[in-house]
Amino acid sequence: MKRKIYKILAISKQSGDPSWYFDIFIISLIFLNIVAIILESVAPLKHKYQEQFFLFEVFSVVIFTVEYLLRLWTANLEPKFSQPIVGRIKFAFSPLAMIDLLAILPFFLPFLGVDLRLLRMLRMFRIFRLFKIARYLKALKLMKRVLDKKKEELMISLIFTIFLLLMASTLMYYIENEAQPENFSSIPETMWWGIATLTTVGYGDIYPITGYGQFLGGVIAIIGIGLFALPTGILAAGFSEEISSGERKAESCPTCAQQLKK
Amino acid sequence: MKRKIYKILAISKQSGDPSWYFDIFIISLIFLNIVAIILESVAPLKHKYQEQFFLFEVFSVVIFTVEYLLRLWTANLEPKFSQPIVGRIKFAFSPLAMIDLLAILPFFLPFLGVDLRLLRMLRMFRIFRLFKIARYLKALKLMKRVLDKKKEELMISLIFTIFLLLMASTLMYYIENEAQPENFSSIPETMWWGIATLTTVGYGDIYPITGYGQFLGGVIAIIGIGLFALPTGILAAGFSEEISSGERKAESCPTCAQQLKK
Amino acid sequence: MKRKIYKILAISKQSGDPSWYFDIFIISLIFLNIVAIILESVAPLKHKYQEQFFLFEVFSVVIFTVEYLLRLWTANLEPKFSQPIVGRIKFAFSPLAMIDLLAILPFFLPFLGVDLRLLRMLRMFRIFRLFKIARYLKALKLMKRVLDKKKEELMISLIFTIFLLLMASTLMYYIENEAQPENFSSIPETMWWGIATLTTVGYGDIYPITGYGQFLGGVIAIIGIGLFALPTGILAAGFSEEISSGERKAESCPTCAQQLKK
Amino acid sequence: MKRKIYKILAISKQSGDPSWYFDIFIISLIFLNIVAIILESVAPLKHKYQEQFFLFEVFSVVIFTVEYLLRLWTANLEPKFSQPIVGRIKFAFSPLAMIDLLAILPFFLPFLGVDLRLLRMLRMFRIFRLFKIARYLKALKLMKRVLDKKKEELMISLIFTIFLLLMASTLMYYIENEAQPENFSSIPETMWWGIATLTTVGYGDIYPITGYGQFLGGVIAIIGIGLFALPTGILAAGFSEEISSGERKAESCPTCAQQLKK
Structure with missing residues (x-):
């Protein structure tokens, strides 16, 4: 079961298997999130579809949170992070996991008693969800090497x-x-x-x-x-x-x- | 006859033969078209020479249409497009043939019942005739390869x-x-x-x-x-x-x- | 005598000989000309030193004209331009000789009956004297090759x-x-x-x-x-x-x- | 004693030794100087902390002057500058020593009877202290070579x-x-x-x-x-x-x- 989820979360090597459909789903969700952030900034659209924007935001955060928690749970299947606790903490501080956390944090912080002014700023950081795409951009590696x-x-x-x-x-x-x-x-x-x-x-x-x-x-x-x-x-x-x-x-x-x- | 036309339409390898004169003629016509589009946009010139601009436009489109139809007709002399119908359809979707079509289409669309607002926009796309030059720019290939x-x-x-x-x-x-x-x-x-x-x-x-x-x-x-x-x-x-x-x-x-x- | 002048006009290979002093003199004169053109455009300076500017202009043109005529006279000492008349005409159409001519022409054209409006424009072309420096910039060759x-x-x-x-x-x-x-x-x-x-x-x-x-x-x-x-x-x-x-x-x-x- | 000071002034090759602490101190002081110059230009800060800015300036110049004099004193320990007087003069004209001098000179010039207008301009040149960092930037050498x-x-x-x-x-x-x-x-x-x-x-x-x-x-x-x-x-x-x-x-x-x- 755990191994199966780990495989689905990993980047698919073959089109058509469950992992591939999951990748497509996450990538689409990220793009829709970016589109939503942009459209929400247009005043007339914001007022008209305020509810829909909020629902989509909640939906996205739930998905991303579940994804993050599953990644954290299955992290120790990777040899690098094999220790149950130390491994998971290591994983949590890896760049890609940090990005995943940053993508959902702006939603949860207000519940921890953050004032309204900061809240507005937190909305700004939702754009960092864009970086979640990095996991799927293989060609980035060549450029990163240079x-x-x-x-x-x-x-x-x-x-x-x-x-x-x-x-x-x-x-x-x-x-x-x-x-x-x-x-x-x-x-x-x-x-x-x-x-x-x-x-x-x-x-x-x-x-x-x-x-x-x-x-x-x-x-x-x-x-x-x-x-x-x-x-x-x-x-x-x-x-x-x-x-x-x-x-x-x-x-x-x-x-x-x-x-x-x- | 068909082979003769095909040879004339193809890019000349020797200066002085009929194909060479045809190339010069088409290239000149393209340049004159660009000049006409630019000059027509200058209000005083447009009002003074409205008729001449229109006549030149009709003349150009007739030539370009005949050229396009002849290219389509002789396309199956090329080994790549040897089949009479499938070959011609393939040819019609090749980039250079698409450009040739785009260069004349803006003229004919109004007859198919396009409204006036769109008509104005279509005039804009006459500038794509510029791309017809691409066929004659050999040095473009080196750059395209890189x-x-x-x-x-x-x-x-x-x-x-x-x-x-x-x-x-x-x-x-x-x-x-x-x-x-x-x-x-x-x-x-x-x-x-x-x-x-x-x-x-x-x-x-x-x-x-x-x-x-x-x-x-x-x-x-x-x-x-x-x-x-x-x-x-x-x-x-x-x-x-x-x-x-x-x-x-x-x-x-x-x-x-x-x-x-x- | 002619050979001596030819050697003086050529670019010096050794500092201290007459040809070297001549090079220094011409380069300095070109620079002073550029400075004069720039300063003359400043209205208060122009009004105050109008006479001096004119005298310097006459002096420069005389020098540049003598230089040009001597170069033309000694041109046939170069193997490339050995024929007395054809060689000199060929020399006159070489890029460096053309620049030398352009540098003095704006001064003489008014005498040939050019109207005042064009005269103003001719003054503009005095800046082409800057190109006379090209003869002395050896490092330009490397760049030219690339x-x-x-x-x-x-x-x-x-x-x-x-x-x-x-x-x-x-x-x-x-x-x-x-x-x-x-x-x-x-x-x-x-x-x-x-x-x-x-x-x-x-x-x-x-x-x-x-x-x-x-x-x-x-x-x-x-x-x-x-x-x-x-x-x-x-x-x-x-x-x-x-x-x-x-x-x-x-x-x-x-x-x-x-x-x-x- | 002199050799000891020379070693401390030189760039440290090992973290933790006195020379290393000295490097850290000088680099920090340079950065604080730049920060002070920038902050002093902000009018409200200048008026409020005028005294503090002046005290820090005096403190910095004292340190930099002592550093400069010690470098000058110990210069003849380097083989290049071994002669007691000629060597020190040579050292004083080396680029890094010139920068060190320029960094303190603006402070002392007013005492030599410079008028107030020039004084204002001298304050401007305090920014050249930034160049003192050059001594510590090893990677600069590669770039300098190219x-x-x-x-x-x-x-x-x-x-x-x-x-x-x-x-x-x-x-x-x-x-x-x-x-x-x-x-x-x-x-x-x-x-x-x-x-x-x-x-x-x-x-x-x-x-x-x-x-x-x-x-x-x-x-x-x-x-x-x-x-x-x-x-x-x-x-x-x-x-x-x-x-x-x-x-x-x-x-x-x-x-x-x-x-x-x-």
């Missing part, structure tokens, strides 16, 4: 970005503050300009107007191009490497080897 | 983008809705901000003004850089691979091999 | 961009024209929006406001990311190739070769 | 950018000046538009409105895409090269070599 290998270089790119942001915003604040005391009122406020410029978004709600400010802004914008080039170059090298490492294993000078074996 | 090979990774990039867009828009909606109930009125409305930020377009018609909103917006904009880096890295690896795979075939340690053959 | 090799793929990227621009602008025109007849007044007008969106510039002077328009705009903006990825991927592969092709020549399995020679 | 190797190509990219900026701004000035004499008042002023367009920031405070201006703007924006592609392609090739050069050393046709050794 990102993992290059994580150090990507981290440095991020640190560069933050460095630049701090530098640019501090200098710009001292330059522009006098001319535009409202827009560039403090360094944290100026960082909003800094991000919009470094990422080349440029909303246009805040920009330098003095000569020095525009000069600094121009330099920062050009350096910003480098912020696109760095992670792109790193990832391009990462993907190339991943491919060629696979090819080299197969290759390693086969012609010579064959010729020599004779 | 895109085909990397289609799975590129798909994942797109899914990432949609994920991020949903996450960013939902969170931003809950954060900014109170401060700007008009601009961030619902999640679908907020997605317009989300796309403008993730793609770094940043029109500036809608942007966060609260502290939390600007912080989230900044994080999203920086993550948005990654959305440029991912497909670029994938394509860079794809192009490198395509080139080196060609080179390796020729190479495979030739020095050793030659030396050994002695 | 761009040359990949010119076909880059061309396709550009055709893609134009395709997308035409499609996006035509569809957007038909969708938004009714809601914003002033901003989206015609397809050419809408192309201004199209370029700002595809290149992710997003000035914010013109953007869709209808639901359908924003949906199309979002799709176009996301596809626009691909327009950055394509040329970048192509160039990344080109630079990689250029480097590895140099390395492979040196390599080609040296260990094996040496071992076998014994 | 940037160093490709510095010539990256330089050319920058020159391209400046070329384009000068060309675009000059042409745009002559085209748009008549229609918008306020926004495009001079070439330096127009360069602000040029940078916003080439880097795809597009604040939207200044943009062409005439037909010719929009056409030029569109061409410039599309060329601007290339400005992203160039450095990215260069860096991608650089990172690939760095990786494969490491791999090739290990490889160099090992199968053949081994086979032949038998």
